[in-house]
Amino acid sequence: MAWTGNFKDQIDDLAGILATTDDVAIQQWLVDACYDVLDKAVLKFGDDEIWKFVAKSSDQTANAIDIDEIRTVAAVVRDGKFATKGKWQLKSKYADAASVYYATDNNPIWYVDDSALSVYPPPAAGGSDTVNYYYIPEYAITSWNASTSSINNFPSEYYYYVMLYASLRVLYRRMVDYAEPTAISDLIIAAVPPDEIPDPAIVAPSVVSLTAPVITANAPTYTPPAMASIQSFQEWATAETYSLDNLSITSVPPDTPVLDVVAYTALDTVTVGSTTDMADPGAISVSSISAADSNIPVYTAPTVQGGSTELSQVTAGTLGSAETDFDEWFHVAGQYIEDEEDTELAGSQIQKISTYLSAWSTQMQSNLNAFNDANVEYQAKIQQDTQNIQATNQAVIQDIGNDMAILQANLQKDIGEAQFNAANAQAKAVQDSLQTVQAIISENQSKMTKYQAEVGTYQAEVNTEVQEYSTNLQKMTQTWTTEQANELSNVGQLLQDKLNIFNEENVLYQAHVQSVMAKFQADLQDVTKDADFDMQKQIQNYTLELQKWQSNVANYQAEVNTQVTEYANNLQKFASALQASTTSYAWLEAQYGKLKVEYDSFFASSKTREETPIGAGPGYNA
Secondary structure (H helix, E strand, O other): OOEOOOHHHHHHHHHOOOOOOOHHHHHHHHHHHHHHHHHHHHHHHOHHHHHHOOEEOOOEOOOOEEOOOOOEEEEEEEOOEEOEEOOHHHOOOOOOOOOOOOOOOOOOEEEEEOOEEEEEOOOOOOOOOOEEEEEEOOOOEEOOOOOOOEEOOOOHHHHHHHHHHHHHHHHHHHHHHOOOOOOOOOOOOOOOOOOOOOOOOOOOOOOOOOOOOOOOOOOOOOOOOOOOOOOOHHHHHHHOOOOOOOOOOOOOOOOOOOOOOOOOOOOOOOOOOOOOOOOOOOOOOOOOOOOOOOOOOOOOOOOOOOOOOOOOOOOOOOOOOOOOOHHHHHHHHHHHHHHOOOHHHHHHHHHHHHHHHHHHHHHHHHHHHHHHHHHHHHHHHHHHHHHHHHHHHHHHHHHHHHHHHHHHHHHHHHHHHHHHHHHHHHHHHHHHHHHHHHHHHHHHHHHHHHHHHHHHHHHHHHHHHHHHHHHHHHHHHHHHHHHHHHHHHHHHHHHHHHHHHHHHHHHHHHHHHHHHHHHHHHHHHHHOOOOHHHHHHHHHHHHHHHHHHHHHHHHHHHHHHHHHHHHHHHHHHHHHHHHHHHHHHHHHHHHHHHHHHHHHHHHHOOOOOOOOOOOOOOOEOO
């Protein structure tokens, strides 16, 4: 479901309000929370979770893409295929077709060089092989103080935990900014006590020597009691040897179970049972072709008589030589032409040579005809012998073929039986493997059930520790408050006791003065009546001076009472403010611990989404 909460209202409800408004800081904490939640979500649910947090770039049609302002590149896609992240050191190899690192359309590679991203094969402008990269964007908060609060490019299912992180930051800031009430100063009596009682300046009548009255008692002085030592909560806890450390969860989270991997192991190759080898039909005996006979026809060339058997072997001859010296005939003809210049004899000689050549050619054709006739008979006999041998060999091959057909039929039968047995063995192996896999799955389910129970126990222990910490803190706060109130009450009582003592001493002092004065007046009346007027005048003056001193003493007493009462009231106000401040700080600590446990326990838990929906807290509509 989509988030429908107001970030500011949610944070105010969970963490309260800062002493000094700082909306800029809170919005920055919300942005910081986005990246903290991203890291924890990927750590908990795996690398595939990052795809909920990334943004897609526009189509890129050239390399050296500027990513200097990009926080993190999660993946690069070229022409619909994910590229593998390469190494800067091998960048020159990716475009080298002769290298084993050469990048292809089906296996593109990307790398970063000086804050610029490049992909190989490189994209082409206007082509289909464009590049897009997916990156972690700079998240921005929209309408953070409205019911439509949102975060650009951030999954709404994690909004609650972003708000929870910011609430923790606000609580921490409030604790850092926490200040105890200003302590009151020690009681200082500013009233000035009156001077000592004035000596009477009475001149006795000349006729009588009258001793002036002597005031032997001293005028009382108000001495304020020693002030109580008012201690802060931390000072009191240290002095009383109380120890309450920051909340630390001692419960150990359960170990994540190690699940057995259900791996498919290919079945061993089934070996078909051995079959009976086909019998070797033996070597095929093919009759060899014998020569027709040893009388192979031979061509006999015609011979010529004379010193040479070839007319081309011309030798020197002389005119009138023997007619059968055929090798000289051409030379003789040459002599007739060159030497004798007798064309008639030369023509006759040439005619003789031509006649002889004609006869020789006729004889040669006759010899060739005889050879051809003998050769035809010889070839016919070879053909007949060849056909006989082929017929014999064909019969042998036919017998071998029949034997091979019988052997192949038997072999096919043996193979069929072996394949049937192998199929049964393989089916049994598949069934055994299936039972093994089911056993592993069942064991994994048992481990997960146990782990989920341990997680529940761990959460209960954490809640117990948080509750125990809160209870101990409350008890210590109550004890400290009671002791400080008692101390303040004792101070007030001491103030009142000191004032009462002062008042009692003053009454006695006044009575002593009155007594001395009364005795003096009586003695004066007894000593002389003649000097009564003069003495009365002196006594009246002294009496007025004494009354003035008594008025000063009364004023001093009133001022002391007023200052003591005001100090007692201020002391009571300070005690009340200190108690309220301590209670407030204790709430901040407890609330911080509670929210911290909720935030950390979600990302530490291994529960699936179906068991615990993400964002199942305030502001998430299920």
